Amino acid sequence: MAYTEEELKKELETKEYEYGFYTDIESDTFPNGLNEEIVIAISKKKEEPEWMTLWRLESFKIWKEMVEPEWANVKYKKPDFQAISYYSAPNKKPKYDSLDEVDPELLDTFKKLGISLDEQKKLAGVAVDIVMDSVSVATTFKKTLAEKGIIFCSISEAIKEHSELVKKYIGSVVPQKDNFYAALNSAVFSDGSFCYIPKGVRCPMELSTYFRINQAGTGQFERTLVIADEGSYVSYLEGCTAPSRDENQLHAAVVELIALDGAEIKYSTVQNWFPGNKEGLGGVFNFVTKRGLCEKNAKISWTQVETGSAVTWKYPSCILKGDNSIGEFYSIAVTNNYQQADTGTKMIHLGKNTRSTIISKGISAGKSQNSYRGLVQVNSRADNARNFSQCDSLLMGNECGAHTFPYIEVKNKTAQIEHEATTSKIGEDQIFYCNQRGINTEKAIALIVNGFSKEVLNKLPMEFAVEAQKLLEISLEGSVG
Amino acid sequence: MLKINNLHARVEDKEILRGINLTVNAGEVHAIMGPNGSGKSTLAAVIAGKEEFEITEGEIFLEGENLEDNSPEDRAHKGIFLSFQYPVEIPGVSVTNFMKTAINESRKAKGLEDMPAKDMLKLIREKSEMLEIDRKFLSRSLNEGFSGGEKKRNEIFQMAMLEPKLAILDETDSGLDIDALRIVANGVNKLKSKDNAVIVITHYQRLLEYIVPDFVHVLHNGKIVKSGTKDLALELEEKGYDWLKQETVI
Numbered sequence: 001m002a003y004t005e006e007e008l009k010k011e012l013e014t015k016e017y018e019y020g021f022y023t024d025i026e027s028d029t030f031p032n033g034l035n036e037e038i039v040i041a042i043s044k045k046k047e048e049p050e051w052m053t054l055w056r057l058e059s060f061k062i063w064k065e066m067v068e069p070e071w072a073n074v075k076y077k078k079p080d081f082q083a084i085s086y087y088s089a090p091n092k093k094p095k096y097d098s099l100d101e102v103d104p105e106l107l108d109t110f111k112k113l114g115i116s117l118d119e120q121k122k123l124a125g126v127a128v129d130i131v132m133d134s135v136s137v138a139t140t141f142k143k144t145l146a147e148k149g150i151i152f153c154s155i156s157e158a159i160k161e162h163s164e165l166v167k168k169y170i171g172s173v174v175p176q177k178d179n180f181y182a183a184l185n186s187a188v189f190s191d192g193s194f195c196y197i198p199k200g201v202r203c204p205m206e207l208s209t210y211f212r213i214n215q216a217g218t219g220q221f222e223r224t225l226v227i228a229d230e231g232s233y234v235s236y237l238e239g240c241t242a243p244s245r246d247e248n249q250l251h252a253a254v255v256e257l258i259a260l261d262g263a264e265i266k267y268s269t270v271q272n273w274f275p276g277n278k279e280g281l282g283g284v285f286n287f288v289t290k291r292g293l294c295e296k297n298a299k300i301s302w303t304q305v306e307t308g309s310a311v312t313w314k315y316p317s318c319i320l321k322g323d324n325s326i327g328e329f330y331s332i333a334v335t336n337n338y339q340q341a342d343t344g345t346k347m348i349h350l351g352k353n354t355r356s357t358i359i360s361k362g363i364s365a366g367k368s369q370n371s372y373r374g375l376v377q378v379n380s381r382a383d384n385a386r387n388f389s390q391c392d393s394l395l396m397g398n399e400c401g402a403h404t405f406p407y408i409e410v411k412n413k414t415a416q417i418e419h420e421a422t423t424s425k426i427g428e429d430q431i432f433y434c435n436q437r438g439i440n441t442e443k444a445i446a447l448i449v450n451g452f453s454k455e456v457l458n459k460l461p462m463e464f465a466v467e468a469q470k471l472l473e474i475s476l477e478g479s480v481g
Numbered sequence: 482m483l484k485i486n487n488l489h490a491r492v493e494d495k496e497i498l499r500g501i502n503l504t505v506n507a508g509e510v511h512a513i514m515g516p517n518g519s520g521k522s523t524l525a526a527v528i529a530g531k532e533e534f535e536i537t538e539g540e541i542f543l544e545g546e547n548l549e550d551n552s553p554e555d556r557a558h559k560g561i562f563l564s565f566q567y568p569v570e571i572p573g574v575s576v577t578n579f580m581k582t583a584i585n586e587s588r589k590a591k592g593l594e595d596m597p598a599k600d601m602l603k604l605i606r607e608k609s610e611m612l613e614i615d616r617k618f619l620s621r622s623l624n625e626g627f628s629g630g631e632k633k634r635n636e637i638f639q640m641a642m643l644e645p646k647l648a649i650l651d652e653t654d655s656g657l658d659i660d661a662l663r664i665v666a667n668g669v670n671k672l673k674s675k676d677n678a679v680i681v682i683t684h685y686q687r688l689l690e691y692i693v694p695d696f697v698h699v700l701h702n703g704k705i706v707k708s709g710t711k712d713l714a715l716e717l718e719e720k721g722y723d724w725l726k727q728e729t730v731i
Contacts, residue, residue, distance in 0.1 A: 428533070433569045435553035436529050436562075437583035437639065438590065447582055451573025451622070 030087040036060060039187050042087050046156045046191075049163055059176040059186030066180045072342040073371040073403055076285060076311045079250045086188045086221070144204070151196040152207055155223050158194035165196055169227055173256040173293045173319065181252040181287040181313075185221045189254070192223035197232040197263070206461050208237040222253040228263035228298075235266040237464055249274075249284045251309075257292030257300055261322065264299040265292060268460055269316075270468050272475075273308035280338025280367075283310025290314065296322030296351070303459045305468040306333040306343060307475040315373065317346035320354035320382075327356040330456040332468075334449075334475045335368030335400070344374035344405075349385035349415070358389040361453050364400035365476055371403040378415040385415045393423040394452050396445070396476070424452075446473040482507045482678045483528070483647055488539035490527050497523045499703035500539070505647070508675040512689055512714060513682045515700035516722045521682045522566055524700070525651045529563040530556045543647065557583075558590040560646030560677075564636040564653050571623040576635060577605065579623050580642050587643070608641040612668045629656025637668045644672070649680045654688035666691030686718040699725055 030038060039060045043053040068078055145152050151162060158166050176186040197203050228234050251273065259265045267290075276283025286309035292300035302316035318327025329345035347356035356376065364370040370393065378385045393402035404421055426448055434444030449472050450457065457465050483505040490498040497520045505511050515521050527534050528541060530553035541548045543559055551559070571579065585595045596604075609616060612634060624632050633653050640648050650669070654662055669692050673679060681692055689697075689711060697713040698705045699722070706725055707713065717725075 427569070429569050430571060432531055432553060433565065433571075434583075436557055436565075437579070437643070438554050438557035438587040439583055440552075440554045440586065443582065443586060447574055447579070448571055451571055454573040 030085050032085050033082045034060075034084070034086055034188065038086055042188055042190065045087060046159070048156075048159050051163075051167060052159055055171070055176075056187050059183050060188075062177045063180065063183035063187055066177075066183055068180050072313050072373070073369065073405070074311050074313065074340040074342050076340070079285060081184070084250060087190055148201050148204065149198040150201060150203055151194065153194055155189070155192040155194045155225060158225070162194070162196065165227065166194065166225065169256065169258055170223075170225055171256075173258060173291045174254050174289050179289060182254050182289040185223060185252050185254045185289070189221040189223035192225075192253070194224070195226045195234065195236065197228045197234045199229045200231045201229075202232065203234040206235045206237050208239070220249070220251045220253070222251075224253070224255040225258075226256070226265060226267070227258045228260060228265050230260045231262040232260075233264045235268070235461060237268050237270075237461060239270040239272070239464070239467070250287070251284050252287045253289070255288070255290040255316075257290075259292060259294050259298035259300050259325075261296045262298060263295070264301075266301045267292070267303070267316070268464055269302075269304040269306075270460075270464060270471060271304065271306045271308050271312075272471055274310075275308050275337065275339050275475075276310040278337050280310070283339070284308065285310060286312045286314060288312075288314040290316035291319065291346075292317070292327070293319045294322055294325035294327060294351075294354075297324045298322055299326040299328070301326075301328040301330070301459070302345065303330040303456065304332070304343075305456070305460070305471065306331070306341060307471050309341070310339060312339075312341040312343055314341075314343045315345055317348070318356065319348045319350065320356065320385075321350045322354075323351040324353045325351055326354070329356075329358045329360070329374075330459045331360045332363070332453045332456045332472070333361070333370055333372075334363045334472060335365070335370045336475055337366040337368060339366075339368040341369070342371040342373055344372045346375040347377070347387060349376075349378040349382040349387070352381070352383045352385075354382055354385045356385075356387045358387070358391070359455055360389075360391045361456055362391070362393045362402055363396070363449055363452065363472075363476070364393070364402050365396040367399045369401045369403070371405060373405040373407075375407040375409070376417060377408075378410045378412050378417070380411040382412050383414050385412065387415075387417045389417075389419045391419075391421045392452065393421075394449065395423065395425045442473075445476055449473075449476060482509075482544060483680075484542040484545075485528075486540050486542075488524075488527070488541065489537045490523065490534045491537055492523075492534050496537070497534070497703050498527065501700075501703070501705060503698065503705065505678045505680060507646075507678055509696065510673065510679045510681065510692060510694045512694035512697045512711075513680060513700055514684065514697060514714065514717055517684075519700040520703040521700050522651055523703075525563055525649045525680075525682055528556075528647075528649060529553055529561055554586070555590075557643075558587050562640050562643055562645030562648045564633070564640060564648065564650040566651040566653075566655065568624050568627075568632045568636055570625045570627075572625050574623050576619045576621060576623055576638075580605070580639060583639070583643065604642060608638060611641060611671060612638050613664050614638055630658060630661040633657055634661060634665060637665050641668060641672055644677075646677050647680070648672075648677070649682065651682045652684065653681070654683055654685065662688065663691060686714045689714050701725060 036057060039056050040053060043056055174182050176183050195207060226236055257265050257267060273284035273286055294300050300318050304316060306312055316329060320327050327347050333341045333343050335341050344360060345358055358374055360372045362370040362372055372391045376387045391404050395402055402423055406419055408417055410417060430448060431441055431444050450469055457468060460468055485501050485503040488498050488501040501524060513521055523534060530551060548556060581601060588596060609619060633656060653665060657665060681688060681694060694711050697709055697711060699707040
């Protein structure tokens with residue numbers, strides 16, 4: 001816990017020496033800027049088939065015509081997209097089948113980051129696919145998964161080895177033209193994860209990926225595609241930590257989930273990108289498009305704990321296309337200091353008897369701004385659709401803000417929509433009450449915040465819940481003095 | 482145990498305590514009575530270290546140690562417990578979880594390890610039985626949706642769990658029906674020993690029938706205007722506070 005961003009940065013700098021990154025860095029980092037040549041070069045670098053190159057180029061064309069959206073309740077200096085390098089790989093290292101092959105010193109760094117693979121393995125049998133910068137460095141438990149016919153690999157690998165699946169589904173939920181950042185991602189995505197669960201298979205372990213940014217000035221454009229075939233089940237965990245940087249870093253990921261008939265996908269995220277320093281300098285810009293498609297009787301559940309990033313723009317959504325399908329969104333968003341978050345969800349009810357639940361908990365401290373933005377849409381054919389939304393905001397101090405923008409569009413009379421919202425403030429009386437019982441203020445805040453967030457924390461897989469709880473404490477340290 | 486010398490305290494510009502002198506020895510029960518606005522609750526809060534109040538003069542000693550520089554949590558660790566008149570709600574935090582945190586934080590301050598879960602459960606079982614508390618109650622969010630009586634009983638349950646040296650009960654009797662009052666008073670009596678002390682703040686003599694005080698003090702305008710034995714409480718019950726007010730106006 002005492003491990004500071006600064007120490008982490010130093011650690012990583014020395015790592016670069018140790019691994020001889022310096023010799024390879026020039027050849028593996030593209031010059032700044034974005035044009036067709038760069039897009040083609042990325043595709044070539046990744047040895048992609050032609051259809052993928054064309055898809056990227058098409059995306060780039062679309063992106064060029066688009067403008068950056070301004071409707072979100074966030075203020076920031078727009079990134080100069082020509083000042084970013086769109087590809088960087090840590091090294092041309094061989095891929096690993098097991099942890100034993102990974103350099104022990106690298107593993108040591110991950111351990112210090114709190115990403116102990118060994119522990120994770122023992123704890124819950126988690127297969128971890130670490131994305132360090134843009135290229136997968138280690139993949140574990142592949143064999144166990146392979147026996148069940150489950151494919152869990154980097155998206156680059158999937159494009160080459162499971163081309164048909166990727167071709168069929170990529171862009172099917174988040175089309176290239178969906179939004180500015182999605183188009184950008186489609187053109188330049190460097191890597192990410194791919195997961196396919198065959199018909200009727202219940203994935204025996206939680207799948208987990210850790211993302212990190214470790215190179216100054218490198219944008220990250222992750223692409224994740226999860227396909228759960230008919231009647232299958234998967235729980236996917238995603239967590240991020242990023243070392244401190246002075247300049248803003250752009251992160252524009254796209255996550256697509258496809259739950260075919262009767263399938264269930266549980267997608268959990270703990271996001272802890274560098275939020276900038278106390279004066280609001282630096283920090284990651286996180287513009288993410290996450291969306292899932294539910295076929296008949298399918299269920300998609302998004303759970304997120306968002307504590308990081310200087311600016312967050314993120315709306316994990318569900319398209320409830322199939323009859324009787326279910327969408328869920330459970331979110332905790334914490335903002336402190338000068339952080340800004342505009343986050344929420346969209347529940348699009350297309351099928352009959354579709355149900356959705358939204359539980360959003362926003363916690364704002366310092367001078368931060370925290371917005372919930374949600375859309376519940378019931379289309380004309382979606383008979384008996386139901387939605388329940390609950391948006392709670394907790395404020396700490398007098399300089400932060402909490403905002404709620406709920407949009408409800410209903411075109412079917414049989415729909416039942418419920419919306420509840422509360423705003424509360426951590427009171428001095430609550431703190432004093434805890435103090436009087438021997439609980440110091442910092443701990444009291446953690447206790448109150450955890451109580452406030454409990455409904456969402458409970459939705460996280462066990463080992464993640466513990467981590468998330470710690471993260472909430474760390475994120476709010478020193479926020480009430 | 483507790484010694485208060487010439488204590489003056491104010492909130493913003495308003496002076497509320499104007500020279501309190503009080504000595505409480507181990508094994509004693511003191512009752513502090515007085516009309517509304519006389520400073521009873523302020524005195525309790527100031528002893529507990531609430532920062533909203535500024536001490537302009539005087540000192541508070543606990544077992545010979547000046548509490549001046551002690552935060553509220555330090556004072557709690559040293560054995561001061563305040564049963565609140567209006568206990569706050571903490572949504573999503575169960576009574577059990579809250580107690581576990583409180584006990585372990587106090588242990589940590591004393592350099593002790595967390596209490597083993599087994600011991601914690603045993604302690605909870607024992608104390609909840611003593612106060613006739615339904616186990617289901619312990620998994621509910623702290624004070625959320627509790628009735629007035631439940632809140633007060635929960636305060637005494639916490640006192641039983643934390644085993645303080647000095648317990649201050651701020652109007653614990655308000656909002657209690659007669660059965661609850663008896664249970665709460667029995668609890669307090671069972672917890673009483675020659676090593677600890679209790680200060681009971683109350684409007685009415687009723688509670689003092691169950692928790693019998695060794696001394697009764699009357700607070701008025703931020704000062705103790707009269708002290709006596711339990712008979713003083715009876716006299717107050719009979720005559721009200723007005724005769725004392727008149728005496729002190731001079």
